[in-house]
Amino acid sequence: MEQTSRRNIDTSTIMVRIIGYGFIGLFALCCLFPFILIVSSSFSSEKAIMESGFALWPKEFSTFAYEIVFKNPRLVIGSYFVTLAITIVGTAVGLFIIAMTGYALQRQDFLYRNKISFYIYFTTLFSGGLVPFYLLMTKYLHLQDNYLAVLLPGLLSPFLIIMMKAFTKSIPHEITESAKMDGAGDFTIFLKIILPMSTPALATIGLFIALGYWNEWYNSMLFLSPNMEYRPLQLFLYNVVTSADFIRNSAAASNVPAQDIPLETMKMATAVVATGPVILFYPFVQKYFISGITIGAVKG
Amino acid sequence: MKTEAVTVQSPTVVVKTKTKESVFKRLWKHRTLLLMCMPAIIFFAIFAYLPMPGLYLAFVNYDYSLGIFDSAFVGFDNFKFLVMTGDLWKLTFNTIAYNLAFIVLGNILQIAVAIMLNELTNKWFKKVSQTIMFLPHFISAVLVGLLAYNILSYDYGVLNSFLKMVGLDPVQTYSNPEIWPYIIVITFLWQSTGYGSIVYFAAIMGLDKSILEAAEIDGANAFQRIRYIIIPWLKPTFIILLLFSLGGVLKGNFGLFYNLVGANNTMLYPTTDIIETYVFRTLMTNFNFSLGSAVSLYQSVFGLVIVLTANWIIRKVSPENSLF
Numbered sequence: 001m002e003q004t005s006r007r008n009i010d011t012s013t014i015m016v017r018i019i020g021y022g023f024i025g026l027f028a029l030c031c032l033f034p035f036i037l038i039v040s041s042s043f044s045s046e047k048a049i050m051e052s053g054f055a056l057w058p059k060e061f062s063t064f065a066y067e068i069v070f071k072n073p074r075l076v077i078g079s080y081f082v083t084l085a086i087t088i089v090g091t092a093v094g095l096f097i098i099a100m101t102g103y104a105l106q107r108q109d110f111l112y113r114n115k116i117s118f119y120i121y122f123t124t125l126f127s128g129g130l131v132p133f134y135l136l137m138t139k140y141l142h143l144q145d146n147y148l149a150v151l152l153p154g155l156l157s158p159f160l161i162i163m164m165k166a167f168t169k170s171i172p173h174e175i176t177e178s179a180k181m182d183g184a185g186d187f188t189i190f191l192k193i194i195l196p197m198s199t200p201a202l203a204t205i206g207l208f209i210a211l212g213y214w215n216e217w218y219n220s221m222l223f224l225s226p227n228m229e230y231r232p233l234q235l236f237l238y239n240v241v242t243s244a245d246f247i248r249n250s251a252a253a254s255n256v257p258a259q260d261i262p263l264e265t266m267k268m269a270t271a272v273v274a275t276g277p278v279i280l281f282y283p284f285v286q287k288y289f290i291s292g293i294t295i296g297a298v299k300g
Numbered sequence: 301m302k303t304e305a306v307t308v309q310s311p312t313v314v315v316k317t318k319t320k321e322s323v324f325k326r327l328w329k330h331r332t333l334l335l336m337c338m339p340a341i342i343f344f345a346i347f348a349y350l351p352m353p354g355l356y357l358a359f360v361n362y363d364y365s366l367g368i369f370d371s372a373f374v375g376f377d378n379f380k381f382l383v384m385t386g387d388l389w390k391l392t393f394n395t396i397a398y399n400l401a402f403i404v405l406g407n408i409l410q411i412a413v414a415i416m417l418n419e420l421t422n423k424w425f426k427k428v429s430q431t432i433m434f435l436p437h438f439i440s441a442v443l444v445g446l447l448a449y450n451i452l453s454y455d456y457g458v459l460n461s462f463l464k465m466v467g468l469d470p471v472q473t474y475s476n477p478e479i480w481p482y483i484i485v486i487t488f489l490w491q492s493t494g495y496g497s498i499v500y501f502a503a504i505m506g507l508d509k510s511i512l513e514a515a516e517i518d519g520a521n522a523f524q525r526i527r528y529i530i531i532p533w534l535k536p537t538f539i540i541l542l543l544f545s546l547g548g549v550l551k552g553n554f555g556l557f558y559n560l561v562g563a564n565n566t567m568l569y570p571t572t573d574i575i576e577t578y579v580f581r582t583l584m585t586n587f588n589f590s591l592g593s594a595v596s597l598y599q600s601v602f603g604l605v606i607v608l609t610a611n612w613i614i615r616k617v618s619p620e621n622s623l624f
Contacts, residue, residue, distance in 0.1 A: 010521060010522070012521030012522040012523055012524075013521070013522040015522070015523075016419050016522040016523065016526070017419055017420070017421065019416070020416040020417075020419040020420050021420065021422075021425070023412070023413075023416050024413065024416050024417060024420065024425075024429050024433075025425075025429065027413065027429075027433060027493070027494075028428075028429040028432040028433055030490065031432050031433050031435055031436055031490065031494060032432050032435070034447035034448075034450060034451065035435070035447070037447070037450045037451070037458060038446065038447060038450060041450065049456055050456075052461065053453075053455070053456040053457060053458065053460065053461040054450045054451075054453075054456050054457065054458055054461075055458070055461070097339045097340055097343070098340075100336045100337075100339070100340075101336065101337050101339070101340040103336070104333040104334075104336040104337050105337065107333060110330060110333045111326060111329075111330050112330060112333075112334065112337075116337050116340075116341065119341065119344065120340065120344055123344050123348035123349070125603075125604055125607055126352070126600050126603075126604050127348065127351070127352070127596075127600055128348075128350075128351030128352040128353075128354050128355050128596070128600075129351070129355065129579060129592070129593060129595075129596025129597070129599065129600060130576075130579050130580060130583055130592065130596060131354065131357060131579065131582070131583055131589050131592045131593045131596060132351035132352070132353075132354025132355060132357065132368075132593065132596075133347075133351045133354075134583055135351075135354060135368070135589070136346075136347075136350055136351050136354065152347070153347055155343060156340055156343050156344070158344075161340065185332055186332035186333050186336065187332050187335075187336060190336065211438060214440075215438075215439070215440035215441070216440075217440060217441065217442050217555075218441075218554070218555060222584075234440045234442050237440070237442050237443070237446075238442045238559075241442060241445065241446050241449075242562070242563065264456060267446060268446075268450075271443055271446050274443075275439060275440070275443055278438065278439075279435065279438070279439075282434075282435070282438055283431050286431060286434060289434070289438075289495075290498055293495065293498050293499060294498060294499065294502045
C-alpha cells in the first residue's frame with residue numbers, strides 16, 4: 001500500500017505539501033518568534049538594547065539582569081511560593097469538587113440532575129458583572145489583601161464541570177449499578193470506583209485548573225494591594241513590566257546604584273523566570289489539553 | 301351517590317399526602333448525590349448568584365457609606381448618560397466588531413491550519429510545529445503584553461528596528477489608534493489559532509479515509525479533494541462553533557486588551573475600549589460604581605438575548621448540539 005501510494009503521487013499533491021510545509025512552518029516560526037526575542041533580550045546587555053533595540057540574538061551577551069533578579073531572590077522565591085501554594089491547593093480542592101459534581105450530574109437516576117445542571121450553566125449566560133462582584137469580595141466577604149480572593153473564585157468553572165460530565169459519561173452505568181447491589185453508597189462508589197477509573201479526565205481537568213491558577217493575575221490585581229510583599233507570580237511580573245519604580249524598589253537590596261539597574265532586560269529576565277518552568281513542562285502534558293478541547297467541543 | 305363521593309374524595313387525599321411526603325422522601329432518597337453537588341451549589345450561589353442583585357446599582361447613585369440598596373434611586377439616568385455621551389454605542393460597536401473579526405478570521409485560519417497539518421507526512425515536523433503553535437495559548441495575558449512590547453516599542457521594538465533597516469520612518473505605535481485593531485486582531489490570531497485548530501483537525505481525523513482514496517482513484521487532484529471533500533466535511537463543525545461563539549459576541553477578552561494597550565493609554569481608547577475595559581475603569585479609576593453596573597447590566601441582558609437567539613438557530617440547524 002505504502003509503495004503504490006508513493007508511486008501515485010501527482011503534482012497537485014506535491015504542491016499541496018509544499019504549501020502545507022511552507023504555511024505551517026512559517027506560522028510555527030511566527031508563534032515562536034516573540035519567545036526567542038524575550039529570551040535573547042533577557043541575556044543581552046542593557047547597553048546593547050538601548051543602542052539597537054531588542055534582537056533575536058544578543059548583540060552583547062550578559063547575565064546581569066538575572067544576577068540582580070537572583071541577588072535578592074526573596075521576592076521572586078516568595079512569589080513562586082505563593083503561586084505554587086495557591087495552584088496546588090486550588091487544583092486539589094477544585095478537582096475533587098468538580099469530579100464529584102460531574103459524576104453526580106451525569107447519573108441518570110439522579111432526579112435533580114437537570115435542575116442543578118441548569119443552575120450551574122445559567123451562570124455563563126447571565127452575570128452580575130465586575131462591580132457587584134468586587135463589592136461582594138471586598139465589602140461583604142472582606143477578602144481584600146487575602147490570598148483566598150485569588151484561590152476561591154478559581155476553584156470551579158461551569159465549563160470544567162460540563163467537561164467532567166462528558167468524561168464520566170463514558171464509564172458504563174452498570175459499574176455503578178453492580179456496586180449498588182453490593183451495598184455501596186453513592187459517595188463510596190464515587191471515591192473507590194469512579195475516581196480511580198477517571199485518571200485521564202482528572203489529569204486533563206486538573207491541568208486546566210492548574211494552568212488557570214498559574215496564569216492568574218486578574219483577581220490578584222483586583223484584590224491584592226501593591227504594598228503586599230509576596231504577590232502571585234503573574235502580578236509580580238505585571239508590576240515589573242508596568243512600573244520602573246517597582247523594579248528599582250525590588251532591586252534596591254541588591255546594592256546596585258539606581259541608574260545602573262537594567263530596566264528593560266530585567267523585565268525580560270523576570271518574564272523568563274516566571275514563565276520558563278511552565279513552558280518546559282507543557283510539551284509533556286500537551287496531550288491532556290488536546291483531549292480536553294476535543295471532548296469539550298463534541299459536547300459543546 | 302354517597303359512596304361515589306367517598307371514592308372520589310379519598311384518592312385525592314391520598315395523593316395529596318403522598319406528594320407532600322414524597323418531596324422529602326425524594327430529597328432523602330437522593331441525599332448523597334445532592335450532598336455531593338452541595339459544594340458546587342454553594343460556590344455558584346456565592347460567587348455567581350449573590351452578585352446578581354447588585355446590578356440594582358445601575359439604577360441608583362451609589363454612595364459607598366449607604367450601601368447598594370439605600371443609595372438614592374435615579375431610574376434610568378445612568379443609562380441616559382451612557383447613551384448621551386455616546387459611550388454605550390462606541391463600546392458596543394468596538395466589542396462586537398472585534399469579536400466578529402476574531403470569530404471570522406480565527407475560524408478561517410484554524411481551518412486552514414488543520415487542513416494543512418493533515419497534508420503533512422513528516423511525523424516529526426507535524427508534532428514539533430503543532431507543539432509550537434499551541435504554545436501561545438498557555439501563557440498569561442501579562443506575558444502577551446510584554447511580548448507585544450518587544451515588537452512594538454518605539455525605541456527598542458523589533459518593528460521599528462526593521463523599518464529603520466529598510467530605510468522607513470519608525471512608527472509611534474503606542475500613540476496611533478488607527479493601527480490598533482490590526483495589532484489586537486493579529487495578537488488574538490497568534491495566540492488562539494494553534495489551539496483552536498485542534499477541533500477542526502480532530503474533525504478531519506474523523507473523516508473516512510476510503511472516501512479520499514476513492515476520490516483519488518476517480519482522478520480528483522489534491523486541491524479538489526480539499527475543496528470538495530474536506531471543506532464540506534468541516535462545514536457542520538464550523539457552523540456550530542460559529543453559532544456558539546456568536547452567543548458570546550458581547551463578551552470581551554479583558555486580559556488581552558488591557559495588557560496590550562496598557563492601563564492608562566487614553567489616546568488609544570477610541571479604537572481599543574471594549575465593555576470590559578470600560579467597566580474596569582469605572583471601578584478602579586473613576587470609582588463610578590453605578591455607571592459600571594449599568595454597562596454590565598446592559599451587557600448581561602443584551603448578551604442573554606443573543607445567546608437565546610443563537611441557541612434557537614442551533615436548534616433549527618442541528619438539534620443535538622443545542623445548549624438547552
